[in-house]
Amino acid sequence: MSPGPSFSSRFLFADFVHLFLEALAICLVGAFFGVLLHHPLLWKVVSGQSFSQAVLPMEERHPGEVFLVPVAVEEVGAMAARGAVLVDARPRELYREEHIRGAVSLPLAKAGEEVAAFRKRFPVTVPVIVYCSGYGCRDSHELGARLIAAGYGEVLVYEGGFPEWRDQGLPLGRGDGP
Amino acid sequence: MKKGFLGTLVYHLCRLLAGGVFFFAGAVKGADVGAFAGEIANYRMLPYFFNYLAAAVLPMVELMAGTLLLFNRRVRAAALVVGGLNLVFIVALVSALLRGLDIGCGCFGPGDGGSSSLVEALLRDLGLMAAIFLIWRLRGDNPLSQ
Incomplete structure (x- = not known):
């Protein structure tokens, strides 16, 4: 009978996955708020509009x-x-x-x-x-x-x-x- | 890994150093995203729009990871994030140096230095990478503890 992966190796793998998901969550939440905060700027870049407000009344x-x-x-x-x-x-x-x-x-x-x-x-x-x-x-x-x-x-x-x-x-x- | 008083002290110093640096960098860059996009564009590594996307996203990620490190929460995950970011910055700096670009680093927002600052920034990032490695190693007895 094959012994299969040990308990400790399965634990390590699960822990690494958990850690990776946490790091990914930090990046995704940061990206979400970054895009949310700066979406007017990003939209102006995409649409090629000027955003300097250079000409004021x-x-x-x-x-x-x-x-x-x-x-x-x-x-x-x-x-x-x-x-x-x-x-x-x-x-x-x-x-x-x-x-x-x-x-x-x-x-x-x-x-x-x-x-x-x-x-x-x-x-x-x-x-x-x-x-x-x-x-x-x-x-x-x-x-x-x-x-x-x-x-x-x-x-x-x-x-x-x-x-x-x-x-x-x-x-x-x-x-x-x- | 067992850590004594010295290990605990080094761990907290590295954590506060890395957390403080990334929190500060995120705050400064996030204050003027348009100008930071110009700094990223100077590296000439990304297509036009992605300079702005990176400038909008990076400061927030740095702020979040820096805050977690400063508050000693989710330290391994935050260290993984700042380690990954630091690696990207090191690759960008080496690439700029190899191409002989006469640009500022942009590490702490626009106008933070001239061409010589690229080498200084690279040395600083290598030092930070060492601190991040120590945080990872010294975080708790279980090498995979959160």
Whole structure:
């Protein structure tokens, strides 16, 4: 007669299963509350809506605040074709690896040194679209504010940024040039 | 495994350390999920939407597991969860270092360090992994006790 699994080994297996189920329960409850709390954000990402609330009614604005107009992925290509300048606010190394085709690099960290050169290259009357690493990335907003301070009149933010552009299979560039 | 006074002390110190770190990390990341999603996107490991899903879910899981460790409840299950998360973070950090990415760690939310912090974060995560292993080993006489 085969002895079969011992009592202790069956106990160990049952205990491991119990432990695994408890750990799974922690993850599932956390995931449930995480999605529940942040479902508006997740929905906006899925549906491609802007969620910066960048354009507030005039009476809600505070003096000195800069509000950047968000631009959707569909409009970015059309605006660039009409002469708007696409600006990549991410670190230069990320730009070299891959960027939106036609974009120029102006990393936020180097904006202090490079905005003057950028201004010589592109007149302040040209519309500028700034992007970085997607929704929630603030570098594009900060760089946009600096460009407005440098005199640019039409500065927009592409909030979906590089990840959205890449994931939609739109044209990419590599290396130092646009 | 029998543990004396020293073992009990080490167990509680490791439990409070790991619980505190994960609770704090979860709270900081959960305060600005959009920005945290940007930090995850910098690692370029996940498709676009999943950066946001991970940013919404991870802080809550960290908060829950951290709380259980701090309150000494369901310690083995919580240690299993934070150990699994820690392993994922270590893989992400090693991958970022191997690819030479010049990014912040994002371990405690956005803007917590520059490129050099990846190595520091990796060392910290390896230390945390050791603490989690000790919690697992020192939790009660029965190695499988809850």
